[in-house]
Amino acid sequence: MEALIPVINKLQDVFNTVGTDSIQLPQIVVIGTQSSGKSSVLESLVGRDFLPRGTGIVTRRPLVLQLVHVNSEEKKRPSEDEEHAHVEEWGKFLHTKNKIYTDFDEIRQEIENETDRVTGTNKGIIDDAIHLKIYSPKVLNLTLVDLPGITKVPVGDQPPDIEVQIREMCLKYIANPNSIILAVTSANTDMATSEALKFAKEVDPDGRRTLAVITKLDLMDAGTDAHDVLMGRVIPVKLGIIGVVNRSQMDINKRKPIEEAIKDEAAFMQRKYPSLASRNGTSHLARTLNRLLMHHIRDCLPDLKTRINVMASQFQQLLNSFGEPVDDKGTTLLQIITKFAAQYCNTIEGTARNIETTELCGGARICYIFHETFGRTLDSIEPLGGLSQLDILTAIRNATGPRPALFVPEVSFELLVKKQIRRLEEPSLRCVELVHEEMQRIINHCGTQELLRFPRLHDRTVEVVTNLLRKRLPVTNSMVENIVQIELAYVNTKHPDFADASLVSALVNSKEELRKQQRNRSVGPGDHGFHSVQAAENKPAKEVAVGKSMLENLWVSPATPISRKLSPREQRDCEVIERLIKSYFLIVRKNIQDSVPKAIMHFLVNFVKDNLQSELVSQLYKTDFFSDLLQESDQIGTRRKEAAEMLKALQKAGHIISEIRETHVW
Structure with missing residues (x-):
């Protein structure tokens, strides 16, 4: 199972080349407040001074730190030149490609320069990680992410929402279900108010992937100790609580070697906490993190395999949709x-x-x-x-000229219907x-x-x-x-559906005659004109039948009235024209439709x-x-290139995982 962490490191290298966040790899995320001792813990794990120091927010970009154990007897040289032939420890940054850093002060300076290059010289933060690999025979295989220290109040030229920015960044990394949360808290503060544990509780309420680290055990007030805290009696954490002793600022200024600091730490533990000495200290922390990370990788591996295979299939389809380069x-x-x-x-x-x-x-x-x-x-x-x-x-009058017409002139109908x-x-x-x-x-x-x-x-x-x-x-x-x-x-x-003008005229005349009879006849009480209506219904059967069969759909509502009352003749002529217009218009409308x-x-x-x-x-x-x-288009070309690179990375990642034997995992 020791081979699992190098496998994840290889996967990390593969995905760093394409900058993907889609695959969430197992890693240890370090969170804590400013001056809680995060940097000292990381440097103790590495065994070298390499992190920037100062007041306020020093870590302004996430630092993805891969520790790679190198066998001291069969050590691989970083390069074949004489200058690096006998180097035991060295570092490499992703952004500087294959450049080898053997001076850890130079590594610190490069972190500061790269931070300023992206974030500027103010104290703002940005979520653009720096990737650093450290090779050493003194380290255990680990992958850690160092985040900016949690703060409450903006200082100097920090943005007003610096607290919110840091909170969102921390939650983004620790929310990854494949991460182990390393919550760092100072022993000289109340555990119940630990911001690191509070953040961890939000995304890991059961504490299944949270490990607490209590720093500065030697700085507790006289007459107090951390027995209850280290035993988990104050705040229980399922993965455990490990106490460490940091170097003092004087030790750091005097460049006290970390090896000596670890020896002093062990002596302090034996003197102050003899019963807990074997379960605390930097060395125990490193072994615990290595063991937790390996087991965590083992648990995440099946899902990781599936995720990589699914994404490879998706990017293959995407690449196919862009088409092949045009030959013919x-x-x-x-x-x-x-x-x-x-x-x-x-x-x-x-x-x-x-x-x-x-x-x-x-x-x-x-x-x-x-x-x-x-x-x-x-x-x-x-x-x-x-x-x-x-x-x-x-229209009727204009069509008759100087003489009154005996019949409705046809010209008036044609003019109006057009x-x-x-x-x-x-x-x-x-x-x-x-x-x-x-x-x-x-x-x-x-x-x-x-x-x-x-x-x-x-x-x-x-x-x-x-x-x-x-x-x-x-x-x-x-x-x-x-x-x-x-x-x-x-x-x-002469259209077969057009009403005959003579029949229309006869129908209008018969209705006019009926109205005359109704006006001339006196109607008795209770009669209500019943006999008049009956007389109309008793007209010759042929005339009534013709009116119903051919003209029953020609009735129109009265047209717009004129200023004076029409004479019976004028009213009759207008009604004849209206009926004829409607009949012919409906025919034409149907044809056009x-x-x-x-x-x-x-x-x-x-x-x-x-x-x-x-x-x-x-x-x-x-x-x-x-x-x-x-x-x-440039966009299609760029997207094809990105898809091809991602597919290549996923295929390489799948090949790396497929090489893991089941016997290596258990």
Whole structure:
């Protein structure tokens, strides 16, 4: 099982190259307040001074620290040159690539420089980790993350929300279920107020992955000790509580070797806590962390394998979606054009693979425009809308000239009915416009992945289709206008569905005669005109039957009244014209409601469907255009490169994990 930590270190190296946070690897996260002794604990584990020191927030970026044990007898040299031939301990930063640091003061300076480079010279923090590897025969294999010290009050030029920033950063790292939380608390403070344990409690309420470290045991007030704390009687922590003794500031200033400090620590433990000495101290802490990390890695390994395999499959699919580099440009271009044209036509026909479920589009939308939008608009146009009785009477008089007419002049009917028919032209042209807009919208539904891969080809394709639609718009509008003009060109009063003018006139006259009889006859009390109505119903059967069979649907509400009362003759003439206009208008409206969609389908929709591919080929398939049209966008190229790198890293990680034998884990 000793091989597990180096495996995780290898995985960490692999994922550092692509900067992924998607795979949460097992690691030890160190949290604590400022001046709680975090830095001293880490340096004791390493056995060297290498961390920046000072007042306020010194750690302003997370430090991912990998400790790699090197066998002192068969030590691997960091390089083959003479300068490093006999080096026992060295460090390497991720951001400096393969540069070897044998001077740990230089490591400290590089941490400070890299921190200032990213965060600036103020005391602000940033969540951009520094990765450091330390190779030494004196360390145990560990992976630790050092975080900025928890603070409450901003100092100097720190941002006002520094407390919130640090809290969010700490919670982000310790919330990782694959992390072990190393909560550092000073012995000269109350454990019940420990901010580190409070943070750990939020994300690990059961304490299954929290280890408490009590520092500065030698600085407790006289007459007090940490027996109860170290025994877990104050605040129980399932992974345990380990006490350590830090070097004093004087020791640090005098550069007291950590080896001597650890010996002094052991002597203090034997003197102050003899019964607990074997379970405390820096050496015991290092062994405990190594053991906990190995067991934690063992528990996380199955889920880690699954996660890596799933992500590898996802990135393989993503990489496939970006397509392979183009070799035969002519063939590729023709395939993309053909696929786009087919998808465009399928969207109109309703046979596309990806059918929209949130809104109508393509052919379904065109059908809705024809039968709902256009149909309802025509139905809402009243036959006599905008036509008053005065208009009708004026037309009749103008058609008779200087002599009074014996009959209603036909010219007046034709003049008025044409005026009403012209009202159908505007909604018909609007129907063309709506279908044209939908044909334009269909382009957006046909943006295939291959087409989006090449932005210039996409733009030119949209341009070609738009121009084709634009060219067909005047032709279609002209045809729709002609349909209306055809209806205006000849008023067919012999249409089988048109009411006979003589029958209309007879019906109006009979109703006028009936009204006269009703006015001349006195009605007795309780009669209520019953006999008058009965007399009307007893008119000759043939006349009444004709009126019901042919003219029962011609009744219209009275037109707009004029300023004076119409004479019986004028009222009769107006009523005859109104009935005839309604009869003929309904015929024309029905014809237009049927003919306009057919014209649009023939001159616009079907024409574009039939000629789209040939138009695209003639406009785009030219040898001189190949290189320009098939030039990938920078975004696609970058995303393909990132996906390829991630896939390579995941495959390498999977290979590393697959090499672990089951016997090595247990």
